[in-house]
Amino acid sequence: MPLKQVREPFNVSGISQVAALASLEDPDQVQRSFQLVQDGKQYLYEQFEQMGLSYVPTQANFIFVDVGIDSRKCFDELMRRGVTVRTGDIFGTPTHIRVTIGTMEQNRKFIEALRDVLN
Numbered sequence: 001m002p003l004k005q006v007r008e009p010f011n012v013s014g015i016s017q018v019a020a021l022a023s024l025e026d027p028d029q030v031q032r033s034f035q036l037v038q039d040g041k042q043y044l045y046e047q048f049e050q051m052g053l054s055y056v057p058t059q060a061n062f063i064f065v066d067v068g069i070d071s072r073k074c075f076d077e078l079m080r081r082g083v084t085v086r087t088g089d090i091f092g093t094p095t096h097i098r099v100t101i102g103t104m105e106q107n108r109k110f111i112e113a114l115r116d117v118l119n
Helices: 014-023 027-051 071-080 104-118
Strands: 062-066 096-100
Touching: 014 027, 027 062, 027 104, 071 096, 071 104
Parallel strands: none
Antiparallel strands: 062 096
């Protein structure tokens, strides 16, 4: 059986894990990362509200949002536009997607693609 078939999605390499641990030693990096997520979260909340989409408020670096259409269809359409999310059907919520809060450039690209998919 090929490794890809049993590998968890979105797993992290060993090198990435070492880098993440090292970044925790830099208090400025921790604060910058925290602020990036806070700013991105507020931007995405505002955009979802403007679009009339409900979402689950979060304390994490991702948001669960109801896109009102089949999450697999939304996933496929976003992937065609270069945006990766997780489908909600795996959590028993077929019209939700889970989006990771990224940089403002990534967040804007996601919102632009989502608007395009939903229109």
